[in-house]
Amino acid sequence: MRFLLRDLRFGVRTLTKTPLLTLAVLLTLAIGIGANSAVFTVANAVLLRPFPFPAPEQIVSITSRDAAKENGGTLLRYELVRDYNKSFQSVAVWTNDNLNLTGNGEPTEVPIARISPSMLPMLDVLPQLGRVFTQDEGTPAGRPVAILSNAIWRTRYHADPGIVGSVVTLDSIATTVVGVLPANARFPFMPKADIFTPRYFELSLMTPQRLRMGVGYLNMIARLRPATDIFEANNELTLLNQRYREQNPTAPDAAPSTQMKATSLRDEVVGDVRPKVLILSGAVVVVLLIACANVASLLLSRALARKREIATRAALGASRSVIVRQLLTESLLLALVAGTLGVGIGWAATRALAVWGASQIPEGFPLTLDGQVLLFSVAISFLTGIAFGIFPALQLARVDLNATLRSEGRTASISRSGSRGKALLVVIQIALSLVLLIAAGLLLRSFSLLLRVDPGFEAHNLLTMDVSLSTTKYAKPDQQIAFFNDVLQRISAQPGIRSAAISATLPLTFKRITPVLADGQPDVPLAQRPFVDIEAISPRWFETMRVPLRSGRTFASDDNAKAPPVVIVNETFARQYWPGQSAVGKRVVVGRRPEPALVVGVAADVKNQGLQKDSLAQLYLPFEQLPWSDMNLLVRTDVRPTDAVAAIRAQIAAVDGNQPVNEIQTAEELVDGSRAQPRFVMLLVGGFSATALLLAIVGVYGVLSYSVGQRRQEFGIRLALGANRANILQMVMRQGLFMVLGGITTGLCAALMLTRFLENVLYKTTSRDLTTFVLVPALFLLVAVFATYLPARRAMKVEPAETLR
Known part of the structure; x- marks a missing residue:
């Protein structure tokens, strides 16, 4: 210890004699260590830190998928696995939804999670106030109840300690609050939810009857039994899948190619993010290596200037190990100070990432500077000190004593x-x-x-917003149709509005799919028919979106529920099913509908799977023949789109004063958002490479x-x-x-x-x-x-x- 303290004191004196070089070394290392600390914070949160549940490695995600795509779980599949499995302690399902919350403030649409009563006990998440759901509440006959997130309890209900037992109104249904989750409750595998309800067997866009016909809308998770591994569970799921096909031969997901599989819940959640995090990790490691090489070069220059000093110490009896120890002590001292600065830089960079890259980091992964990050920073600082210090130290330890001393004070x-x-x-x-x-x-x-990809529509001066109707208040299709037709008529008459339309989903986002049977294709059971994207739109949708028709006509106002079914197909659909033929006049059986729909038009392709993927086959149906309660309003304006928001809100309120409007954004923001993740990775790697270039040139x-x-x-x-x-x-x-x-x-x-x-x-x-x-x-x-x-x-x-x- 005495020798270490002596070396440290001598190192401090030596380093302060060359302040500019010392400062250059500290800044170079601090940037490299800080970048590594920031990216490790992300990697630790997303890839390394265990999920906040007991024995998270035992929790698996159960999916059903075929060769082409992953399908959501169905009610029938969940009930089969829940009731007949021997591999799992507990099985649960969840799905996300949006419901209108009224009373105690402005009407608003809130994200909710529909979960089975088994989920919270499985994850050992207990309410801060109240209790978990009972099994009876997770049945169609159960009374409507809900558990609030801690965030909405504090913001909307002002942290009222007496909230348990009170009634809130969800989609016009009186719902009793039975609990409030703690502030640290996190569910990294699901989108953010403000309210939890046990009515997983319902969905605002579907009737209970349709949900039981094989609609894949559920996400299934399970906890393995202690003596069971994932391989054994998958063998059992193969047998249960075969049983499902035998019991439900006409279900849409009963095709022979569909399989059930259990995978680690973490792998399922972070699978898409892991490659990006590893790329960034590799980039910052390279930056740190360059910084080490740069610092080693600077210290070697400094060390060569100290050759006479080292030779004198060796002549006075200092051994090679003592000289190397002293030089490494100086290097580690630099690394320690640089590491301290680097932690500060890393913390600031992490805060910036949390804001700037929030949309690129999965929900439920907080970026925190915890003990693992600090331990990593200490370890990397120590290794860095060894890495950049060992080469100059060994160079000087081999100094030619006689030649150096004979220089008689001249620069060697x-x-x-x-x-x-x-x-x-x-x-x-x-x-x-x-x-x-x-x-x-x-x-x-x-x-x-x-950036050059054409999304298939004109984004300029196009405003989008989500309008989700209460399925209680607007339970009948006629009520939904009347509401949206009234809203469209009112908005279209406003000054500065060129046209308005509605659609079930937005371009570039996930679409609803349905099995189809096109003219000329073999008549196979429903479960074996190909799935295509399906979109419900109002008559002026193509005009509003400025999507050209290649042939045929658009929908008319008389293409309603009483008229014969009609569809418009995109070019990909036409090429796929009727190559070299005119699609107009052909017929398509859509889903379970008994009457084939007539193709009345062919539209240009719109990017329906994101900008980076080719457009898939797609069907457009008139909204009045396929009504939904949750629609997207699209408004083409002559003025700046955001200037029209107030007038549009007013017209919706004129139809229903309790109807909330959400997710207001321009189509340009929608397109820009689809480029956010590649831009995020590009800018970060570009920033690191610019730093590397600067260090190399220096x-x-x-x-x-x-x-x-x-x-x-x-x-x-x-x-x-x-x-x-x-x-x-x-x-x-x-x-x-x-x-x-x-x-x-x-x-x-x-x-x-x-x-x-x-x-x-x-x-x-x-x-x-x-x-x-x-x-x-x-x-x-x-x-x-x-x-x-x-x-x-x-x-x-x-x-x-x-x-x-």
Whole structure:
């Protein structure tokens, strides 16, 4: 301990003698450690931290899927697994919904979770006030009850301690509050919900009869028995799936290709996010390695200037191990201070990520600076200190004692090994930074291609909002139709409004699907028919969205419930089922409807699975032939869309003063939101690569500047013996360009191997895109040439007479 304290005191004195170099080292390391701490905070929250339930590794997600897609769970499947399984302690289901909440404030639509009574006990989530649901309350005959989230209890009900037993109105139904969840209750596997209800067998858009006919709307989770593993559970699910097909041969999800499978709940939740987090983790590790190489280069320059001091200490009896220990102590001291600064930078970066990237981080994963993050920061600081300190320490430990002392106070020239070491560090920096720059270039190229994607409609001056009717107040289709027709008529008559329409869903978002049987296709059972997207729209939808018709006609006002069924198909549907033929006049059996629908038009494709995916086959039905209680209002304006919101709200209130309007946004915001995740990853990786480029260029400049400073006498002699200044310029630039070209060559080879991990996040480009692999190194070379030229120009201006004196 005495030796350690002595080394620390000596290290502090030594570092304070070179404040500018010490500050440069601290800032370089703090940025690298801070970036790693911030991204580790995300990785820890999303990938490492256990779910907030007892034995979370025993909780699985049970899904049914075929080769093409994943299907939601059905009531019949849930009841089969719940009643006949032997692998699970408990089975539960949930689905999200939106209901209108009235009373005690402005009417509003709130997100709710419909859960089976078994879910909260399974997860060991107990209410802060009140109780959990009883089994009787989770039946159609049970009385309407609800449990409030802590957030809505505090905001809407002002944390009323007597809330349990009171009545709230959900979709015009008096509902008794039986509990309030604690503030720390989190459900990372489901969207945010303000209210929980045990009526999982209901859905605001479906009748109970339709739900029992095989509609896949439920999400199923289960807790494994202690002696059962997931392999055994899946074997049993295979048998239960076979039993389901035998008992329900006509169900839509009874196709032979549909299978049930249990997977880890965490894997199911974070599966889509994991590749992005790993990409960011790799990027910040590269930045830290570059920072370490940069700092090692700076310390090696400083160490070479201390060769005489080290030689003197060795001559006085200091052993090699003592010298290495002292130099490593100085490095660890720098790393400790930089790590402390890095934690602060990481905390600030994490706060920024929580705000700026909130939509990209799954719900229920709070970004907190906990003990694991602090332990990681300490560990990475220690490893960083060893990484950047060991090379200069070993270089100095091999100092030539006699040669150094014979210099008699003159500045010793750089040893060949020191020169090679510094050049090697610069080559490593360049190679690593080039890998990051190429990754950023690939993401930028992918994003630029995504920006050019035509969504299939005109987003400018288009306003969207969600209008969800109470299924109690507007229980009959005629009531829903009358409400929306009245609203559309009123809004269309307002000044500044060009047209208005409604649709069941918005473009670029998840669609409802249904099995179809098209003319010319083999007549197979319902469960074996292909599924296509289905959309209910009002007559002026194509005009409002500015989606062109390729043939046929749009819907008319007389395409109502009393008229023969009609549909409009998109181009993909027409090509898929009637290639080379006219689709107009063909017929399609939609779902369980007994009468085939007549195709009256073919519309251009609209992106119905997001911008990054090709459009799938899609059917449009008249809203009056397929009414929904939850519709999206679309308004094409002549004025700025947000300026029309107040007038639109007023017209809806004129029809029903208790009807809330939610999710108001422009179509441009909708399109922009679909690009948010690739933009998020691109900007972060781009920021890290820019940092890496700066560090690498500083490394090139620093090495050459130091080399020029040490070789001033050599350059003066060369000039005195007749060399011209151009020769000096070429000599220094050659030295720099050898390092740069070596780094670029190494970086290209590394990039070819590593960028393949980006394949899953690239759009319409490959991980070996030739344009990126040519342009990025070329631009890097241009910047590096400039960094090389500055010290070379300084070498060229050396005055021989002054230098020789």
